[in-house]
Amino acid sequence: MTLLQVRDLVKHYQAGRFFRGTTPPIRAVQGVSFDVETGETLALVGESGCGKSSVGRTVLRLQEPTAGSAVFEGSDLFSLDRTALRRMRRRMQIIFQDPYSSLNPRMTIGSAIAEGIEIHRLAKGKEVGRRVGALLEEVGLDPGYAGRYPHEFSGGQRQRIGIARALAVEPRFIVCDEPVSALDVSVQAQVLNLLADLQRERGLSYLFIAHDLAVVRQIARRVAVMYLGKIVEEGETEALLRQPRHPYTVALLSAVPEPDPRRQRSRIVLTGDLPSPSNPPPGCPFHPRCFHPRRDRRCRSEIPALRPVGATRAACHYAETTPSPETA
Amino acid sequence: MTRVLDVENLRVSFPDTGKNRVYPVDGVSLSLDRGETLALVGESGCGKSLTSLALLRLVPSPGRIEEGSAIRLGGTDVLALQGEALRKIRGRRIGMIFQDPMTSLNPVFTVGNQIAEGVRAHFDVSKSEAWQRALKLLEEVGIPDPAARLDSYPHQLSGGMRQRVMIAIALSAEPEILVADEPTTALDVTVQAQILEVLDRLRDSHGMAVLLITHDLGIVAGRADRVAVMYAGQIVEEAPTDRLFARPSHPYTQGLFASVPRITGPVGRLSPIGGSVPPPGAWPGGCRFRPRCPQAFEKSETMPPLLPVETDHRMRCWLAENGADASD
């Protein structure tokens, strides 16, 4: 069942409030469409500046969209008024990357977790404290910690607290915005396991935003790769990793450092940097850095559409002949 | 093989809140040969960055290097140096690059100015000669259109380009040793691949020794000649890279490997190490990994020395005495 349906989402940021029009807008998201099914995880993968976090925030209307639509459990998120939106917040939550700025340093973690319960009046009096305790336990922390302040906790523990805060309002859908990127590997694995457990027990759906394909493989059945505000490839994670069809996916996959000296694949090292999102190249956004042998004039002029190629959908004119990571 | 660096029993201490001192680096010994890459691997708080700062006597106040530590750079006793002599070691004999290329460059000077200044700080050359060398260095680190880039300011460059400039500045003094402290952690994966390639190439062409400080086992594989794994201020396992990856033996190293999500092979639930790294001062007696170790036994209550596992492969675990590694 489709829980969230996003169509043609566009988000532009305008720099300089008083000199509107003199600078081109930053085109962070340029027409992104995807579905998230009940109980599943869709991963949005890409490098910094590709627009993945903007998608997550805009879908939750923490930022207003420029255009497009998002339908969640049958209601059109982008047309909700303030009151209706506030009620909808119960159903959709977010977990952040930085465990240090995600908790108010002046609030005990107990009151941070209780905040959502109070806002939506989900419980009263002693019941609030009981729920907070149960949530702490659910994320693997001692319920006795409720009276402590964030600075007393490690990064991994703070991330668990952030998860408990999101769970407090009993959401159906959680945007996980790089939730493990700032954590040490051993802690990262703990949090990934916790997210997987919570998903199974609570039937949660995740939009999992990440830059690391190996992490994504652990948690998401489906993945969408973003580049310069567009989805360039999407499909089942395993299929996409086995045979990526978009040259950017190939490069991204090839750049993942694998902790195995025997399996050091020939690497595709892309030249150049990400172009500026305020001045994207014409045609295929990837063409200035592309290594596809068939790259030609068409790539420079015509924007490729996302279309089925093999087991995935890719936005490349020559996706059928994209070299695999091994042969490139 | 020419030995360029010898560190013996390095201990760095900081005052605790009371009168006690804590030892975030507690008895680290390591050596570097010319043209070799040694990777110092560990999670945050293990003391790996502090170790690298101690090599240059850059331990931040109020920390100090304890009596009984030894750092020898060729024939030079680094810990005996004072003032000007110490300053000449920094940059000239040991160069350093850091994680954050955003804050390591001075925003008010051009790139060329900063590299040329580095050249002139160490060599008695004319201004125009220094700029000539700066241009050459930019070429060497693979910056496109280097002549134009000399006049750029840091904010006009991307993160990857800035890190290349940092490398060029470090190279300007032609050091024997390059310490790279998490050089790619702040960068996107495709850019990370580029920077690592530059570092490899420069090590080979200049015959530098590289001390690579990282938390990422993936970038160690296929790059470092030897690996030392740090936990709680100590080296817990060291071996040539191939042997360590083929046979990780210390339970902590094994835990790290089990925590890393992989891009290939079967996907399963990760088996992370439980708990988190205790802060210095809260380290347990005996083996410091004992409270988190699934294989701890009676003998773990005494601190193990580095014991041989196989040729050139040692670990700080009593299990090595059984002539086997911990997995048997």
Added chain:
Amino acid sequence: MNPVVDALARSWRDPRGRAGAIMLGAIAAGAAVGPIFLPDPLAQPCVLECRNLAPSWAHPFGTDDLSRDILSRVATGGRISLAVATLAVGLSVTLGAAMGLVAGYWGGTVDAGLMRLVDAALAIPRLFLLLLVLAVWDQVPMPVLIVLIGVTGWFGTGRLVRGEALRLREESYVRAAEALGANRRRIIFRHLLPNTAGPLLVAATLGVGDVILLEAGLSFLGLGVPLPTPSWGGMILDAKSLLFTAPWAGIFPGLAIVMTVLSANLFGDALRDAVDPRGA
């Protein structure tokens, strides 16, 4: 972990902060308790013989040309000056915090409007603004004076708090609260205000010094605290004609102003360092 307590404790460990706090405390205590034991500051015990007496055991600070005890007048004047300063600063900091938080968090037109107002207000010297009002109003009552000083003093604080709010608005915990459905009031009072408490405390302490000077200046110009209530600025005005016959009549209230402003600034500087996390 209470930010205010934390900052106070840390500035106490700073020698400047401790010196400032002790001096300020002594001055405040003297002003609060002194008048109880001292003679009536308005009393003129012996009209002719006691005029312009030099400091002595009976009159440690001497007497003025109306034979009033200067120590007593300095203490009572301190009461007035400190009360005016505290209340006015309290008002201006409250206004500054409110305006700053609203501007910083709301953003958009509200922010633009408020900040242009602040820009305009800061372009006109405060003293000039006050003089204008006070000149048309003969003998302003004290509460009006306090309100006037308070209302003209929030602009700097407002801008400071707005900057803080703009920064805090981007913190993940504020976004998390928004995502939980928190309304603006909750976000401002639970998430933004407690995290600006440190800078506000600094602004308040430094503001006390400013207002004492301002009030002294106004009183010196005859526009401040109404006569015959003693005030430090007013006493210096009175002492102007006695510069050579009875210099102590001007020196002691002047010293009181200098010591108070100095100690408030010392303490404020220490607080500023204590609040700045980079100094921690």
